[in-house]
Each structure stands twice: as C-alpha cells, then as structure tokens.
C-alpha cells in the first residue's frame with residue numbers, strides 16, 4: 001500500500017502531495033477536475049503503466065515543463081519515476097536500471113473503471129491487455145517476453161510485406177516469436193486457471209444469483225506455437241500477415257454456457273466486468289502473498305445499492321482502496337469505507353474534504 005503520493009507536472013496537476021491512510025481515500029469532484037489522474041499517477045508509480053495511454057508524453061502537463069515526476073512511499077519503499085524524454089527510475093534513492101529492475105519489487109495494482117465493460121463487449125485486445133497486466137505483476141519475465149515478442153512480430157510483419165520477402169530473416173524472427181510466445185501462452189494459461197474459480201465466485205456473489213461464469217483461454221496457435229506456425233506458413237506468406245501467436249489470443253467469457261458478449265444482459269455484463277477485476281485482485285494476492293491496491297475509478301456511483309454493497313463486501317477489508325466519485329449520495333450509507341481519507345478535487349488541486 002501507499003502512504004504518500006507526490007506528483008509534479010503530471011496531467012492537470014502542477015503539484016500534488018497526499019498522505020493516505022492504510023484504508024485508502026475517496027476523491028470527490030465534478031467531471032474533468034483531475035480525480036482519475038490521481039489514480040493514474042499511482043498506477044504509473046507502481047507499475048509504470050497508465051490504463052489510459054501507452055504514450056508517456058501524454059502524461060506531462062500541457063503548458064508545464066518538458067516532463068513529469070511522480071514519487072511516493074509504496075510498500076515501505078520510496079519510489080520515484082521521472083519522465084524527461086526518457087524514464088528515470090529510483091527506489092530508496094538508488095537508481096534502477098530500466099523498468100524490469102524497477103518493477104521486480106514493485107507492488108500490486110487492480111484498476112477498476114467503467115471502461116471495464118469493454119472487457120466483455122469489446123475486441124479481444126482488451127482481454128489480452130487484462131491478462132498481460134496480471135502476467136506482468138506475477139510472472140517473472142512476462143513483461144520482457146511480451147516486449148521481445150512484439151518487436152519480433154513487428155519485424156516479421158514488415159518483412160512479409162516486402163515485395164521480395166527474405167525467408168531466412170523471417171524465420172529468425174519466428175524463432176524469437178516461438179520462444180517468447182511459448183512463455184506467454186503458458187503463463188496466460190496459468191493466469192486463466194488462477195482466475196476461473198475466483199471470477200465464478202465473484203459473479204455469483206455480486207449478482208446474488210446462481211450464474212455460472214466460465215473463462216476459456218483460446219491460444220490462437222494452440223499451446224505448440226512451432227507446429228502452429230509451420231502449419232500457417234504458406235497462408236501467412238500468401239496473405240503477408242502473421243496469423244498465429246499470442247497477439248491473436250482471446251479469453252472467452254460465458255454465462256450459463258452462453259457467450260457473454262452476445263447473450264448476457266447489460267446488468268450481467270457489468271457484473272462480469274466487476275467479477276473479472278475482483279478475481280484479478282484475488283489472483284494477484286494468491287500468487288504474490290500480499291494484497292494489491294485497488295484503484296476504483298467512478299464505479300460505485302453507477303451501481304445499484306445491492307451490487308455496490310456486494311462489491312464493497314467482496315473487496316478485501318485490509319486492502320487499500322483509492323476511490324473516485326462525482327457524487328457523494330451513495331457514500332455515507334455504504335458499508336466498508338471506514339478509516340478512509342476524503343479529498344475534494346477541483347481544477348487540478350486536491351484538498352482534504
């Protein structure tokens with residue numbers, strides 16, 4: 001958990017300095033005041049990842065300096081992230097050489113937001129990102145394997161588009177894709193195994209009904225990537241595209257045996273999105289033996305009281321929660337929010353409520 005968070009020239013904040021109790025904090029304010037950006041700063045500090053963008057420059061305050069800084073005491077370590085055209089990382093004042101070294105002893109994060117509905121309704125890419133965010137937190141080497149796989153895939157696709165493709169070079173990138181991709185698919189299969197019973201349980205408890213949720217990992221090339229790539233070779237050369245590999249994987253979600261994207265009601269889909277994130281938290285805790293911090297962006301104000309209380313109940317009582325909301329009406333009659341600090345966020349300034 002975090003005790004402090006400081007930021008300079010991050011999104012709409014020229015400066016931000018917060019002390020957060022173990023239970024967490026609730027941030028209230030109108031739209032577009034900076035609430036989500038505070039949660040985003042935590043996610044970048046702890047995981048070097050923003051759920052809103054993959055471009056670090058977008059996080060730098062427009063009209064501010066040429067970069068941003070975030071720092072804070074997280075899991076008893078003083079962590080620092082600076083972006084000035086490149087990343088500068090430090091833990092307890094010692095520079096860390098690259099994201100891998102910085103993240104090796106970083107904490108765990110679950111992000112919950114209304115856009116999680118896309119996990120159910122949207123394209124497979126969102127579900128792959130969901131698995132990747134979990135993988136990078138619990139599987140050593142996952143993040144590196146993903147980066148290497150992506151680079152090799154990009155190079156292979158470029159070569160395939162060449163009017164005179166150089167087969168030998170393509171094969172050498174395929175070897176990288178097979179090595180790194182095999183690591184990814186086996187890790188994803190383990191992650192889905194960890195998630196499945198936890199998500200099924202969460203679906204039942206949040207819906208309050210006997211809904212049977214199943215998760216099925218669909219590895220686009222099966223578990224034997226080398227064989228799949230050999231089989232797809234001719235078609236890939238003809239159509240000049242890569243058809244097999246973890247960049248085409250999906251996670252199939254069904255309720256009572258029917259595909260959730262097509263057949264589930266809106267309420268069931270929303271519950272399913274919450275169940276996936278609750279399961280993520282449980283899976284992270286089971287794999288790493290410590291609780292994640294929950295960053296909960298604008299979710300509770302949108303839920304009916306029954307589901308809101310079910311979600312609050314399903315969150316581990318001892319976990320730190322950072323919650324944003326535009327309206328307070330639901331807050332005071334909600335169980336489970338004792339001990340949390342309250343802040344009001346207005347035009348890029350957060351003040352105790």
Ligand SMILES: Nc1ncnc2c1ncn2[C@@H]1O[C@H](COP(=O)(O)OP(=O)(O)OP(=O)(O)O)[C@@H](O)[C@H]1O
Nearest residue numbers: 011012031032033034035036037058059060061062
């Ligand atoms: N790089 C940036 N520099 C300056 N301002 C930015 C930058 N990126 C986003 N903003 C602005 O920051 C403001 C706060 O955005 P944020 O999403 O944090 O608000 P919010 O309070 O969570 O709003 P909502 O309740 O609508 O989700 C927005 O007005 C946005 O345009």
